[in-house]
Amino acid sequence: MYTLKYFLRRISMYGLTLLIAISINFVVPRLIPGNPVQTKMAQLYRQGVNLGGKEFIEKFSRLFYLDQPMHMQFINYMNNLIHGNLGLSITYFPSTVEEMIMRALPWTIGLLATAVIISYAGGLVLGALMGWTQRKERGSRLVSGVFVVSMFLSQIPYYILGIMLVYLLTFIFVVFPYGGGVDISLSFGTIEYIISIIQHATLPALSIVLVQVGGWALEARGLMVNVLGEDYLFLAKAKGLHDKQIFRSYAVKNMILPSITDFAIYFGTIASGSIITEIVFSYPGIGSLMYSAVQQLDYPLIQGVTLVVIFGVTTAALIIDLVYPFLDPRVGEK
Amino acid sequence: MKTYSRIFVSIRKLGAIRSNRKFLIGLCIIVGIFVISGIGSAISPYHPRRIGDVAPNLPPSSEHILGTDPMGRDILTQLFAGTLLSMQIGFTAGIIAFAVALLLAMLGAYYGGYGDSIINVFTEVFITIPSLAILILIAAVVGRVDVPLMSVILAAFGWSFACKVFRAQVLSLKERGFVRLAKLSGASGIEIIAKELVPNMLTFLGTWFAFIVSGAMMAEAGLELIGLGPQNTVSLGIILNWSMHFNAFTRGLINWWLPPCIVLITLFVSLFVISMGLDEIGNPRLRKR
Numbered sequence: 001m002y003t004l005k006y007f008l009r010r011i012s013m014y015g016l017t018l019l020i021a022i023s024i025n026f027v028v029p030r031l032i033p034g035n036p037v038q039t040k041m042a043q044l045y046r047q048g049v050n051l052g053g054k055e056f057i058e059k060f061s062r063l064f065y066l067d068q069p070m071h072m073q074f075i076n077y078m079n080n081l082i083h084g085n086l087g088l089s090i091t092y093f094p095s096t097v098e099e100m101i102m103r104a105l106p107w108t109i110g111l112l113a114t115a116v117i118i119s120y121a122g123g124l125v126l127g128a129l130m131g132w133t134q135r136k137e138r139g140s141r142l143v144s145g146v147f148v149v150s151m152f153l154s155q156i157p158y159y160i161l162g163i164m165l166v167y168l169l170t171f172i173f174v175v176f177p178y179g180g181g182v183d184i185s186l187s188f189g190t191i192e193y194i195i196s197i198i199q200h201a202t203l204p205a206l207s208i209v210l211v212q213v214g215g216w217a218l219e220a221r222g223l224m225v226n227v228l229g230e231d232y233l234f235l236a237k238a239k240g241l242h243d244k245q246i247f248r249s250y251a252v253k254n255m256i257l258p259s260i261t262d263f264a265i266y267f268g269t270i271a272s273g274s275i276i277t278e279i280v281f282s283y284p285g286i287g288s289l290m291y292s293a294v295q296q297l298d299y300p301l302i303q304g305v306t307l308v309v310i311f312g313v314t315t316a317a318l319i320i321d322l323v324y325p326f327l328d329p330r331v332g333e334k
Numbered sequence: 335m336k337t338y339s340r341i342f343v344s345i346r347k348l349g350a351i352r353s354n355r356k357f358l359i360g361l362c363i364i365v366g367i368f369v370i371s372g373i374g375s376a377i378s379p380y381h382p383r384r385i386g387d388v389a390p391n392l393p394p395s396s397e398h399i400l401g402t403d404p405m406g407r408d409i410l411t412q413l414f415a416g417t418l419l420s421m422q423i424g425f426t427a428g429i430i431a432f433a434v435a436l437l438l439a440m441l442g443a444y445y446g447g448y449g450d451s452i453i454n455v456f457t458e459v460f461i462t463i464p465s466l467a468i469l470i471l472i473a474a475v476v477g478r479v480d481v482p483l484m485s486v487i488l489a490a491f492g493w494s495f496a497c498k499v500f501r502a503q504v505l506s507l508k509e510r511g512f513v514r515l516a517k518l519s520g521a522s523g524i525e526i527i528a529k530e531l532v533p534n535m536l537t538f539l540g541t542w543f544a545f546i547v548s549g550a551m552m553a554e555a556g557l558e559l560i561g562l563g564p565q566n567t568v569s570l571g572i573i574l575n576w577s578m579h580f581n582a583f584t585r586g587l588i589n590w591w592l593p594p595c596i597v598l599i600t601l602f603v604s605l606f607v608i609s610m611g612l613d614e615i616g617n618p619r620l621r622k623r
Contacts, residue, residue: 017459024468029475155606157552159559160595163574167591171583265461272466276556290467291560294474302474309467317462 097304108285115208123216131224154214357611374414382415428547430489439500465491473562537616544609
């Protein structure tokens with residue numbers, strides 16, 4: 001259990017993070033001179049799309065409270081946010097921003113969750129083995145080989161690895177399909193449909209996993225080295241337990257716990273990286289939605305997506321911080 | 335006595351730097367890439383950006399070593415110019431972010447108090463916020479990003495993690511004997527920071543500088559890849575963006591999209607090797623084999 005102080009501290013940090021992020025989100029689009037809606041309309045008009053001229057601009061400006069003073073705009077903006085109202089998409093009018101995001105979100109969450117879990121588990125095992133075998137004079141060649149390769153892979157950005165994987169496995173060797181999240185000619189819910197989803201997700205997930213494994217492995221090795229210095233390992237050895245048994249039930253168990261907190265720290269980086277990965281693979285998630293919004297200068301949609309990403313990441317971090325003390329009671333009491 | 339020991343330590347570290355192969359190799363590659371791109375840019379008879387500068391879609395030949403792109407530009411010239419700009423933006427952003435992180439960490443952790451609490455909270459906030467989402471928002475809204483602005487934007491979201499790590503390091507160093515001794519002998523805070531703390535963190539700071547530059551360049555190339563880079567310039571990310579735009583994959587233009595990827599990977603790996611080398615110099619225990 002944790003003390004009230006810890007709880008309040010976490011909650012207030014969460015609130016502050018959200019407030020700052022929302023403020024940036026609010027202020028940045030208003031920094032450019034002129035009315036963003038008008039700018040967009042002018043752009044569309046040049047392309048031959050006429051959404052209704054002055055009336056439409058006025059309606060839109062009212063919707064975004066652009067005709068009001070700045071502080072009132074902010075209050076209204078916050079009020080709308082609290083009610084989950086992110087406004088209307090300009091490009092996909094009459095769809096609301098919430099609808100667009102809801103359509104994309106399951107893809108992103110599915111892809112990210114799978115990739116992160118696989119890389120976390122893989123990295124943990126690899127790093128633990130690395131730390132464990134290194135305590136002897138001569139470590140295992142295989143383990144350190146894989147470790148070094150994963151370390152170098154972790155320095156390559158997701159999108160570059162993604163580009164290369166796409167080229168190798170969809171153009172040179174046609175193993176996987178390219179683009180989209182599923183073959184849309186298949187009907188929903190059939191086994192082929194599910195297989196198609198997996199086929200489409202494999203490459204983007206692989207590029208995330210390959211890059212991430214190294215980072216997790218490095219963390220895990222550090223944690224394992226720490227655990228190796230603990231007295232209880234010494235005791236376990238003195239008791240005459242087998243190396244394998246010590247590794248599994250003493251060393252790994254004790255290093256898993258602190259590694260969970262890393263999720264809270266790295267979630268932002270992971271989410272950031274996956275935005276561009278999705279774009280490279282034209283995967284139909286949040287990243288691609290953001291990309292198309294940027295291409296179309298669809299400000300409400302850009303803002304909405306940014307906000308959802310920020311909200312998701314900070315909330316995930318908060319949940320980890322609040323759940324963690326239950327797993328490791330030493331933390332919350334300080 | 336104090337000065338002696340410090341000079342001795344720096345000489346030993348200098349020796350360690352010279353004999354550390356990882357650091358040297360990494361540094362040589364980075365400097366090498368920079369020099370080659372600089373010379374290549376200077377002596378190339380072609381223009382990196384002018385459309386229709388040469389005949390389009392030529393395969394690699396002795397005249398155009400990497401061929402030409404569909405818009406009639408020499409790809410090798412493009413690559414030289416792009417590498418220079420990518421490195422320029424990455425290092426500028428890296429230096430700014432590094433300076434901010436160091437300043438905030440030193441002032442906050444050394445002096446403590448309310449200032450430290452505020453700095454600490456802001457650091458945590460910036461670590462949690464997914465920076466790329468905000469970078470995309472800013473780049474999209476500003477529209478016409480130029481090179482200095484791009485560096486500043488990247489720096490604004492690149493300092494937080496390093497600041498947290500620096501702060502922890504200062505907090506632990508601050509309680510060590512030599513810092514207390516310096517304090518007792520009447521050295522001012524600035525003096526202690528400049529003469530005692532920073533010299534003792536040099537390799538550590540170097541390691542993190544490499545990380546920060548690497549992070550800035552990753553974010554930079556990512557933004558440019560999706561078309562949010564500075565206009566009217568060419569960088570590695572921008573070349574990748576062009577090649578995606580012209581479907582370089584399906585058209586088999588591997589001589590266009592692969593070289594920037596290779597240069598980027600080489601830069602990232604070299605920076606990583608440099609940081610590994612510096613880490614070994616700073617923590618001799620890592621230097622086993």
